[in-house]
Amino acid sequence: MALGIYISVPFCRTKCSYCNFASDVFSRAVFERYVERVCADIENAERIAREAGEHMERAVDSIYLGGGTPTVLEATQLERIFATVRSEFDVLRDAEITVECAPGTLTPAMLDCLLRCGVNRVSLGVQSFVDQEAAAVGRLHKRTTVLEDVARLRAAGITNINIDLIAGLPHQTADGWEFSLAEAIATGAPHVSVYMLEVDEDSRLGRELMAGGTRYHAHFTPDDDATADFYLVAGERLEAAGIARYEISNFARPGFDSRHNLKYWKRQPYMGFGVDAHSMLACSDRGAEDGMVAVRFATVDSLERYISGEPLPRTVVNPKMALEEAFFLGLRLTRGVNLQEIAAEFGEEAVKTFRDAIAESLNDELLQRDGDVLRLSPRGRLLSNEVFQRFLSAPAAAQ
Numbered sequence: 233m234a235l236g237i238y239i240s241v242p243f244c245r246t247k248c249s250y251c252n253f254a255s256d257v258f259s260r261a262v263f264e265r266y267v268e269r270v271c272a273d274i275e276n277a278e279r280i281a282r283e284a285g286e287h288m289e290r291a292v293d294s295i296y297l298g299g300g301t302p303t304v305l306e307a308t309q310l311e312r313i314f315a316t317v318r319s320e321f322d323v324l325r326d327a328e329i330t331v332e333c334a335p336g337t338l339t340p341a342m343l344d345c346l347l348r349c350g351v352n353r354v355s356l357g358v359q360s361f362v363d364q365e366a367a368a369v370g371r372l373h374k375r376t377t378v379l380e381d382v383a384r385l386r387a388a389g390i391t392n393i394n395i396d397l398i399a400g401l402p403h404q405t406a407d408g409w410e411f412s413l414a415e416a417i418a419t420g421a422p423h424v425s426v427y428m429l430e431v432d433e434d435s436r437l438g439r440e441l442m443a444g445g446t447r448y449h450a451h452f453t454p455d456d457d458a459t460a461d462f463y464l465v466a467g468e469r470l471e472a473a474g475i476a477r478y479e480i481s482n483f484a485r486p487g488f489d490s491r492h493n494l495k496y497w498k499r500q501p502y503m504g505f506g507v508d509a510h511s512m513l514a515c516s517d518r519g520a521e522d523g524m525v526a527v528r529f530a531t532v533d534s535l536e537r538y539i540s541g542e543p544l545p546r547t548v549v550n551p552k553m554a555l556e557e558a559f560f561l562g563l564r565l566t567r568g569v570n571l572q573e574i575a576a577e578f579g580e581e582a583v584k585t586f587r588d589a590i591a592e593s594l595n596d597e598l599l600q601r602d603g604d605v606l607r608l609s610p611r612g613r614l615l616s617n618e619v620f621q622r623f624l625s626a627p628a629a630a631q
């Protein structure tokens with residue numbers, strides 16, 4: 233099966249208050265050292281895979297540059313990354329090649345560079361079409377910037393565009409959220425991602441909200457119920473516009489599901505390069521090493537430690553872990569989990585082990601069952617982590 237490649241570029245023009253990614257603002261001097269290290273890793277990909285204990289496909293059908301804001305790199309640096317990938321892998325002619333862009337970073341020179349690199353999909357970190365909301369969390373663009381970027385991408389021939397939105401930003405109101413959804417739909421972008429604001433220790437806004445403070449407009453943040461309502465409304469408005477949900481947070485017009493992201497949820501192989509980049513390689517010979525089904529490994533989330541070449545700890549995925557993944561990753565998808573398929577892959581006994589978790593989740597209206605297919609209910613989507621936890625703690629039979 234063809235491989236997906238993820239490349240992390242952890243640099244941004246400013247740090248958004250809600251951001252809990254391993255990205256930050258660095259001087260341009262750091263960019264060059266970073267690109268050098270990433271390219272060296274790409275050149276050594278086969279050795280990295282071998283050391284992790286697995287074989288790596290050379291055929292690649294998706295490349296995704298994210299982070300971070302890849303478009304803050306120099307055009308020559310981006311070109312070097314893509315040239316290195318193409319020299320080490322067989323990038324298929326119809327590969328999906330995505331770059332995440334912060335609106336306003338698509339200069340004419342950058343757009344030309346993306347086209348030269350073969351980029352055919354752009355993901356715009358819009359988050360809100362209401363200027364006050366975007367400004368409050370440190371975004372540097374306005375609504376008009378986004379509309380101009382979309383128009384320029386289309387004029388350049390890149391029509392496969394994703395728009396990211398966040399429900400629950402400071403100052404967001406029901407009307408403001410309806411406006412953002414309507415604007416996203418009106419752009420005609422074939423893919424929209426809707427995330428609920430994450431409140432955790434890893435972002436400045438998250439820490440302020442947890443402390444009950446007022447910095448970063450924290451006291452203007454909608455409460456959990458309002459954010460949940462915004463998320464539900466998003467599903468309704470996007471579905472009504474023909475942009476169907478295919479994953480908890482992802483919606484697409486027919487034929488525009490993200491091939492790259494689907495690899496994560498379908499447990500298909502991918503290699504990640506750069507800071508905080510995850511890889512999963514499926515074991516070609518099941519049971520070759522102590523019941524090993526796949527191997528996962530990830531780089532560190534510290535830029536300095538990554539550049540200095542810290543070794544990659546690996547996790548061997550045994551059948552029990554693979555079975556849990558089949559449930560909690562598969563349930564993310566609208567198509568759900570087919571119990572017959574799970575039984576065919578892991579054995580009848582394995583499905584029976586999850587009988588209680590399934591029954592309780594159906595009873596609590598977190599799951600819905602349609603023949604052999606299990607899906608998250610609308611309520612289950614809002615409480616998905618709780619559902620997944622039940623499948624992680626179920627006593628599994630596959631060993």
Ligand code: SF4
Nearest residue numbers: 244247248251299300
């Ligand atoms: S642009 Fe994206 S990655 Fe960068 S700080 Fe903002 S949210 Fe984080």
